[in-house]
């Protein structure tokens with residue numbers, strides 16, 4: 001692996017491992033729903049969840065993004081522009097729902113994420129692209145014995161960050177070393193062309209990460 005690709009690894013692996021496995025305890029045979037499956041975070045979530053033997057549902061905007069998710073191993077493909085993810089996940093799981101949801105939309109998806117959760121489900125919010133304030137229906141949460149968490153990497157203590165990195169080294173590095181998991185890099189762009197990289201991100205035509213090089 002070249003140095004630039006290696007540089008993309010710590011943030012995505014630490015975010016996905018800490019939320020999906022250390023906090024939400026995704027287990028083999030369970031179903032993960034990852035919103036934004038073709039994002040840098042989503043592409044890593046698909047691969048790691050498949051590597052531990054989970055079933056993976058993703059949302060993405062359009063057939064090309066979903067095809068990229070399928071190539072990485074996603075089992076249930078949902079075009080959020082055309083389909084209702086609550087219905088699609090229910091249908092694909094015989095009504096059971098998703099055991100873990102990795103969410104990047106925040107407020108916009110909170111109610112529908114709760115509806116999609118299985119009994120004993122865990123919703124891990126890591127992004128707020130769809131806003132910060134929403135109503136949480138505690139009756140739904142209680143009836144499902146479900147849990148909602150929201151975390152960011154930056155706000156963690158040094159001890160927590162160290163524990164995450166140690167876990168990533170133990171569990172994820174061997175998968176990367178063995179070639180089962182890889183960071184998905186859309187393109188590398190020199191720092192002086194950062195505005196162009198931002199334009200690509202805003203148009204959302206990328207799959208995986210865009211790396212700025214110095």
Ligand SMILES: NC(=O)c1ccc[n+]([C@@H]2O[C@H](COP(=O)([O-])OP(=O)(O)OC[C@H]3O[C@@H](n4cnc5c(N)ncnc54)[C@H](OP(=O)(O)O)[C@@H]3O)[C@@H](O)[C@H]2O)c1
Nearest residue numbers: 015036038039040041060061080104126127151152153204
């Ligand atoms: N909390 C943490 O520690 C932490 C750490 C890293 C990243 N994050 C967050 O994780 C998210 C992903 O980061 P990234 O760098 O991988 O971002 P990115 O590549 O820019 O991806 C953004 C994604 O959002 C998807 N999206 C937009 N609207 C959507 C909708 N209505 N339903 C489902 N998906 C939708 C896009 O899908 P389409 O292109 O298909 O429309 C795209 O894949 C960001 O919100 C970021 O802030 C959090």
